[in-house]
Amino acid sequence: MKEGKITYIEKHPDNFKQVLLLYESLGWNTLNLSVEELEKMCKQSWYTIYAYDDKQLIGMGRVISDGVITGIICGLCVLPDYQSKGVGKEMLNQLVIHCEKNRVIPQLMCLDSLEPFYNNSGFKRFSIGMTRNISR
Numbered sequence: 001m002k003e004g005k006i007t008y009i010e011k012h013p014d015n016f017k018q019v020l021l022l023y024e025s026l027g028w029n030t031l032n033l034s035v036e037e038l039e040k041m042c043k044q045s046w047y048t049i050y051a052y053d054d055k056q057l058i059g060m061g062r063v064i065s066d067g068v069i070t071g072i073i074c075g076l077c078v079l080p081d082y083q084s085k086g087v088g089k090e091m092l093n094q095l096v097i098h099c100e101k102n103r104v105i106p107q108l109m110c111l112d113s114l115e116p117f118y119n120n121s122g123f124k125r126f127s128i129g130m131t132r133n134i135s136r
Contacts, residue, residue: 006087007052008094012042018057026077031136046071047098049091051078058082061091063099063106071099073108092121 013019016039023029023038033041042048042060046067051059061076073095078088099106109129110118 005053006058006082006090008090009050009052010048011050012039012048013050013057016042019060022057022060022077022079025079028077041075047095049094051082051087051091053082059087059091061088061095063095063104065099065104067102067104069105071095071102071104071106073099073106076108088117089121092118096121 016035019038019042020029020033020035023033042062044064045062046065048062049060050057059076059078059082061073063071063073065071073092076088076092076095078091096106106123107126108118108123115125
């Protein structure tokens with residue numbers, strides 16, 4: 001892998017197959033989402049940021065929000081070869097800046113193993129997350 005200049009853009013990709021490949025490389029597609037479902041997921045988000053190395057999508061993150069009170073940061077991910085190089089931190093920073101500009105409180109849920117990453121960016125544990133499974 002030859003790393004070039006990493007660029008961060010808000011514009012959605014022309015081809016969401018790259019999003020599918022990103023999710024699959026991380027083992028995140030346990031719901032077997034299609035390219036079309038991932039496109040809908042991204043386009044219906046309140047704010048989305050994408051990271052590219054040249055034309056290759058290497059990371060993304062998004063916020064779902066009412067645009068008034070709370071913004072939930074979700075789907076922050078980086079290809080394994082680019083992890084621990086500041087890409088995730090920069091995307092998280094841009095997600096938080098967007099929330100703050102709009103006076104929306106950024107919140108998120110994460111695995112215990114990722115808590116130090118988010119603590120280093122000013123997030124603090126505040127609640128118990130809960131979920132309910134549905135049939136898909």
